[in-house]
Amino acid sequence: MPVHRVSFQAMASSCEVVLNADSAADAQHLADQAMQEVWRIEQRYSRYRSDSIVARINAAAGQQPVVCDAETLSLLTFADQMYRQSDGLFDITSGVLRRAWNFSQPQLPAAAEIDALLPLIGWPRVEREGTQVRLPQAGMELDFGGFGKEYAADRAAALLQQQGVAHGYVNLGGDMRAMGPRPDGSPWQMGIQHPRHRDRLLATQQLATGGLATSGDYERYIDIDGQRYCHVLHPRTGWPVRHWQTVSVTAPLAVLAGCICTIAMLKEEHGLAFLQASGCSHLALDAQGHIHSS
Numbered sequence: 001m002p003v004h005r006v007s008f009q010a011m012a013s014s015c016e017v018v019l020n021a022d023s024a025a026d027a028q029h030l031a032d033q034a035m036q037e038v039w040r041i042e043q044r045y046s047r048y049r050s051d052s053i054v055a056r057i058n059a060a061a062g063q064q065p066v067v068c069d070a071e072t073l074s075l076l077t078f079a080d081q082m083y084r085q086s087d088g089l090f091d092i093t094s095g096v097l098r099r100a101w102n103f104s105q106p107q108l109p110a111a112a113e114i115d116a117l118l119p120l121i122g123w124p125r126v127e128r129e130g131t132q133v134r135l136p137q138a139g140m141e142l143d144f145g146g147f148g149k150e151y152a153a154d155r156a157a158a159l160l161q162q163q164g165v166a167h168g169y170v171n172l173g174g175d176m177r178a179m180g181p182r183p184d185g186s187p188w189q190m191g192i193q194h195p196r197h198r199d200r201l202l203a204t205q206q207l208a209t210g211g212l213a214t215s216g217d218y219e220r221y222i223d224i225d226g227q228r229y230c231h232v233l234h235p236r237t238g239w240p241v242r243h244w245q246t247v248s249v250t251a252p253l254a255v256l257a258g259c260i261c262t263i264a265m266l267k268e269e270h271g272l273a274f275l276q277a278s279g280c281s282h283l284a285l286d287a288q289g290h291i292h293s294s
Helices: 024-045 053-059 070-085 094-099 111-120 148-162 254-278
Strands: 003-010 013-020 127-129 132-134 168-172 175-180 188-193 201-207 210-216 221-224 227-230 244-251 281-286 291-293
Touching: 003 024, 013 024, 013 148, 024 053, 024 070, 024 148, 024 168, 070 132, 070 254, 094 111, 148 168, 148 175, 148 210, 148 254, 175 254, 188 210, 188 244, 201 210, 201 244, 201 281, 201 291, 210 254, 244 254, 254 281
Parallel strands: none
Antiparallel strands: 003 013, 013 168, 127 132, 168 175, 175 210, 188 201, 210 244, 221 227, 244 281, 281 291
16 A cells, blocks of 8 residues: 655644555545644644634633633643643743744843743643633733644544554654554654754654654754854743753654653753653754764
8 A cells, every 4th residue: 555645734834644545535535634633723722823722711811711621621731740740841831931032033032021921930820620721810821832733743643543544644843643654564764853954864763653753942043142042941041941952752642752852951951861761762962962862
């Protein structure tokens, strides 16, 4: 059974579904279902859409609670677990820091601007009771950007597996979930981009099933006076982390791989110990250019 590749755009990323199917028409039909699921999740949880559940919760900050569905509540429970496992570093209320940081122009925010946002960060302050969720202070926000793409990759892959797809993967801007190996049983070869050379690979990762995700200081950043400031912001200081150039992780789920990457970036010099304790396969490149892998 041949392998087909269908490309599409979602979540501000170039995406693709690769799968085995009898014909190109069958592959397109299956891929369309996966794409619809990705777009559904984007519409539901994007902070940029005024009709998303996240936007509704954020708009009601400091006011009334918002009733949420079971899927949203389960994602909030997952975010709570990641907060606890990261010693409070993986905090989905820290997205407010983007009000100060603009990575499209080489200019640092004023320290006072960042300091004014820090009191709005604090996942333990989020009120969850039954199906209701409330942000207690006006200006607070939830941001699912830390795991949204990975969750969508997992959901799309699960849908395809339910349709009988046994070979292929979903790739959402480099966050991947494999549904099974190549039809001949060999793993897929996934390239990991070099963080300093866009046209080079740092390594090739084999993936037959499960998720692969990467976090790094090269996705969005600004350079000022020879110093790189990346989009991974520490929730306690409001400033970019610096210890790692890139971290890649494979795990049973893409959403888990993605969170482990991000937490390792946030833990900076303690990130390697966290990666080793996770039990997941990893590849990391530190600021001095040294590779650390399991």
